[in-house]
Amino acid sequence: MENNSSRPVLRLRPKKAPQRFRFGAPWIFADEVVLDRRTKGLDPGTIVEVQDENRVPFAVAAFNPHSKIAGRILDLDVNAEIDADWLKTRITRCLELRQRLYDAPFYRLIHAEADGLPGVVVDRFGDVLVFQPNAAWADLLCDQITAVLVEVTGAKTVYKSATGRARSLDGLDDLSSFVHGSSQGPIPVTMNGATYMADIEGGQKTGLFFDQRDNHAFAARLASGGTVLDVFSHVGGFGLAALSGGATAALAVDASEPALDLAQAGAKASGFKDKFAVQKGDAVKIMRDLHDDGQRFDTVVCDPPAFAPSKAAAEAGKRGYERVAISGAKLVAPGGYLVLCSCSHAVDLNAFREVSIRGIGRAGRRGQLVHTGSAGADHPEHLQLAETSYLKALFFRLD
Numbered sequence: 001m002e003n004n005s006s007r008p009v010l011r012l013r014p015k016k017a018p019q020r021f022r023f024g025a026p027w028i029f030a031d032e033v034v035l036d037r038r039t040k041g042l043d044p045g046t047i048v049e050v051q052d053e054n055r056v057p058f059a060v061a062a063f064n065p066h067s068k069i070a071g072r073i074l075d076l077d078v079n080a081e082i083d084a085d086w087l088k089t090r091i092t093r094c095l096e097l098r099q100r101l102y103d104a105p106f107y108r109l110i111h112a113e114a115d116g117l118p119g120v121v122v123d124r125f126g127d128v129l130v131f132q133p134n135a136a137w138a139d140l141l142c143d144q145i146t147a148v149l150v151e152v153t154g155a156k157t158v159y160k161s162a163t164g165r166a167r168s169l170d171g172l173d174d175l176s177s178f179v180h181g182s183s184q185g186p187i188p189v190t191m192n193g194a195t196y197m198a199d200i201e202g203g204q205k206t207g208l209f210f211d212q213r214d215n216h217a218f219a220a221r222l223a224s225g226g227t228v229l230d231v232f233s234h235v236g237g238f239g240l241a242a243l244s245g246g247a248t249a250a251l252a253v254d255a256s257e258p259a260l261d262l263a264q265a266g267a268k269a270s271g272f273k274d275k276f277a278v279q280k281g282d283a284v285k286i287m288r289d290l291h292d293d294g295q296r297f298d299t300v301v302c303d304p305p306a307f308a309p310s311k312a313a314a315e316a317g318k319r320g321y322e323r324v325a326i327s328g329a330k331l332v333a334p335g336g337y338l339v340l341c342s343c344s345h346a347v348d349l350n351a352f353r354e355v356s357i358r359g360i361g362r363a364g365r366r367g368q369l370v371h372t373g374s375a376g377a378d379h380p381e382h383l384q385l386a387e388t389s390y391l392k393a394l395f396f397r398l399d
Contacts, residue, residue: 009049009051010034010048010071011034012032012034015053021076026073026382028050042065043140045136046137050071059073059075062137064171088148088152094111097378104190105125106189108122108210108376109123111379119133121206127154130207133160133167135170136172143179150180155181160179186262186265187207192241193244194266196208196235196236199235203235204234208235210378212375216241217245218371220238221245223247227249228242228299229299229300231287232304233260234303236252239276240263247275248275250272250276252279253278254280260280263276264278296332299337300328300329300332302338302340304341306342306344308346313344321347322355325340326359326363329359335397339393341393349389356396360396373395374389
């Protein structure tokens with residue numbers, strides 16, 4: 001690793017003051033820096049010294065000349081060496097928080113910028129880690145990061161997951177592989193009294209959505225003693241938690257047959273096989289068919305994928321969330337509960353609440369908002385990055 005005196009320099013353009021970075025802003029955009037021939041020739045992931053327009057150093061960053069996010073701040077100590085010791089300090093700090101939060105080793109271990117490791121996401125499934133190096137510097141240092149992860153956590157297996165939009169935006173490939181250890185098949189994960197089956201190789205993202213854990217638990221309290229419809233269920237997140245909390249029956253709806261197979265395996269492992277059913281197909285169409293058949297549920301949960309993955313898709317995304325709210329509200333029995341979720345950071349909480357309430361009204365229903373949920377504490381929010389405040393869960397009681 002180069003020492004700080006030999007690092008390439010990334011300089012801010014005139015009138016681009018470094019104050020916001022000193023307050024914690026983690027990203028330096030391409031239009032904020034001088035991109036001359038020398039700078040453009042640097043390899044993606046190069047560790048650079050960041051200087052203000054007066055050539056005064058103020059940070060160490062990872063640089064990518066091919067990304068709109070040209071620099072990702074790694075440290076405000078210009079003498080910091082981004083080596084194994086630096087990584088160990090950061091990763092150990094991440095682990096200490098999660099061990100304080102959870103009794104079992106099932107959680108998001110590293111949440112990228114919010115944990116001081118920009119572009120690095122790691123989910124933990126016992127002694128198996130799923131590592132997403134979503135920024136060029138992390139991909140470049142994949143072997144070193146993997147070694148430190150194994151040292152700090154004692155993990156036996158590390159799977160590099162290269163899927164997802166974030167890697168493509170940084171110009172990275174989509175080739176996933178085991179970088180330590182080998183495949184073990186679906187992994188049983190115990191949360192909220194239920195057992196979930198996580199497919200880290202073939203499932204969505206890292207195989208399981210830990211961010212909904214607290215919202216699963218709250219929904220389970222509402223669902224006790226009644227029937228549950230879990231729409232966009234993935235591996236049965238809300239439905240299995242509800243059954244563990246005392247629900248009498250749950251129907252999981254999803255377009256993915258492999259996800260529903262895992263949901264059924266989780267129901268069997270949890271002892272809920274006879275109370276759990278699945279239906280594969282287009283979620284909105286199935287909800288419409290259920291309504292036409294006269295079916296109603298005491299709790300309906302709609303947890304769709306991101307309808308607005310970017311600001312450009314925000315308006316279309318809001319229309320999609322409103323349609324889901326209409327369909328979901330029509331299926332709630334009088335006095336029952338409707339849970340609406342969004343993981344689109346481009347649709348903020350106020351906008352999501354507005355379209356959800358409008359959808360409920362258009363369905364001819366009235367009610368009250370009883371709770372607003374967000375991602376669990378293992379998904380901390382970066383104080384200067386709105387994108388890390390992405391998950392919303394609205395819990396309504398309908399008349």
